Amino acid sequence: MLALISAAARAEEATLPADAPRAEPSVEESTAPEPHPWLALGEVTAINLVVWTYDRTLGQKVWARVSLQTWKDNLRTGFVWDGDGFSTNQFAHPYHGSLYYTAARDNGLSFVSAIPFTLLGSVQWELFAETEPPSINDVINTTMGGVAMGEALYRLSSTVLDTEATGRDRFGRELTAGLISPIRGVNRLLRGDAFRQEPTPSDWRSRALAGWGSVGYLMLGDGKLLAGGKHQFFTQFALRYGDAFRGDIRRPFDAFDAHIQFTTREDSLVSHALLTGLLAAKVLVRTEQDEVRLGLSQQLSYTDTIEYEVGGQSLDVGLLHQHQLSASSKLKTVLSLKGSVLTGISSAHEGREGRNYDYGPGVGVQLRMVYARDAWDVLTLEADMSRVAVLDGAGGSHQVLTGQLQVDVPVRGGVGLGSEVNVFQHHSRFDGFPDVSKDTYELRFFLSVH
Incomplete structure (x- = not known):
């Protein structure tokens, strides 16, 4: 990891831009x-x-x-x-x-x-x-x-x-x-x-920049999704800057993905936010159809729903693989080892400060697979397992399992229809209290515009 950070720093200092840098090499240097x-x-x-x-x-x-x-x-x-x-x-x-x-x-x-x-x-x-x-x-x-x-x-x-x-x-x-x-x-x-x-300046432009949005309805349930879910409407905006799988990575954040979601919940406007930036990457395998990279990423995550809260700052090391299926379709896979510097996660018991969430570092493993047509993510499958050791709060540790399956089907032009299922399983072990387990499910239906 230290070698990757040093490599990113050397590459950045050697090619420091006049302003925000490029994601692909350019003939004209600034x-x-x-x-x-x-x-x-x-x-x-x-x-x-x-x-x-x-x-x-x-x-x-x-x-x-x-x-x-x-x-x-x-x-x-x-x-x-x-x-x-x-x-x-x-x-x-x-x-x-x-x-x-x-x-x-x-x-x-x-x-x-x-x-x-x-x-x-x-x-x-x-x-x-x-x-x-x-x-x-x-x-x-x-x-x-x-x-x-x-x-x-x-x-x-x-x-x-x-x-x-x-x-x-x-x-x-x-x-x-x-x-x-x-x-x-x-x-x-x-x-x-x-x-x-x-x-x-030529390096103010990214050769790979895609954005899309969606609006829809979601039902959030604590263990009994369809029987007694909480209903909300939402809108979400997503952006992909650069190409983490095949683009030229010269400096930190030459490639990053971001999304933010707003809901009709009264006490919290933002319910989800995620920003993942590639700090450095090294190509391990490169062929006409496949490329495998070792990457170091920085991630900021934020989730605040009616049922749970979790988010923090992490540094992740992962393998990034892209397989070209055809001229317009590809399969992208990321397998990451996540190292959380500090995570905040909802707790059944308050700590000394009166918070309803605990703080601590953590480790985890994440698998993400995407079937994409051009810049359109048609099918997304994601699984994450992490463990957070409590430094401040009610004491103990938290184990979290999350899963996501999303389908976003093109209908006409840049308009699509989609659905998504999210699973959040949270098991807490406390030093002075009984263990607590909680399962939360989320079902979404949406209209997307790309």
Whole structure:
């Protein structure tokens, strides 16, 4: 694993782009920008000042009323585990971290070089922007999740930008890119990049970029799906950037997959989110029909349903195999060993902090098989087994088995009809309580647009 990380870092430093990099080699090479670490540090600090000022004044947050005494107390107390809600810790914090990351990335720093600035921004906030003791889980989620989310959003904003465009087209592109990656949008305005006409760097485009969405109905059941399921409507958006199976992987996140799902549930807008970025890859076998790679990936996962919560940050090592069945169809298989740095998972018992979920590292194995026609995933089969050792919470460990079978059939043009079945089996062993087992099933019907 260390060799793969080093290889990714060397490849990245050797070919650092002018902006978000390409997924395939290009004839025209762009010039690497001059890094500005001090400016990046200033922007990271400014982000914290702006957010804190809003929370302290307009937000009227009690925890934002910091003083020299609270700073001393935080430094003396050190890092603890907090009791914030699942969506705050597992989704909001990674997005906040993406702002720090973008501040560094947009000031000429590479993927690897931007990581310390993301960590620094998180530590700054934890020590000096809240009256509550600094949180170790916040630092991990903000840093790791912020790096993954920040790089993905940064690259997506590059695919929108066109520095040769003018008029309404230019305004629309700059606005859209700014909404995708806000710190970059602000920087482009301040530097005058948003108005300057110049050739668009060739590595701002990915040669493999596909997106699709779906809308439908789901029924979620705790052990008795059809007998007493909970009914919701949902919409989901998915994106594939680059080609993890056959594309040229020169830098981290030259290929990544992402999806996010929204439901009609009142207390939580986002129910599912997943971002998996390839950090490095080595080709083991390559023929006309087959290619096998060893890959190192970073993953941010988030699931918050009525029945359970699970999500976190992981580094995965896996074998990626693509078999070309015909000119337009292929079978893609991924077998991964998952190493969770920190996972939050729902628990039947509350820990000291009053959370309804536990925290801990974990390991797991995942198998994913996809039959695809061009960029359309027609049939998807996925199985995952993982174990989480509780570091903070009710104590003990959690074992999780998940399964997914999805069919998305093309009907006409870019429109398809599909169905999906999800199984979530959760077995918990507690130090001071009886074991708890829970099975949850989910059935979906949807209309997809590709």
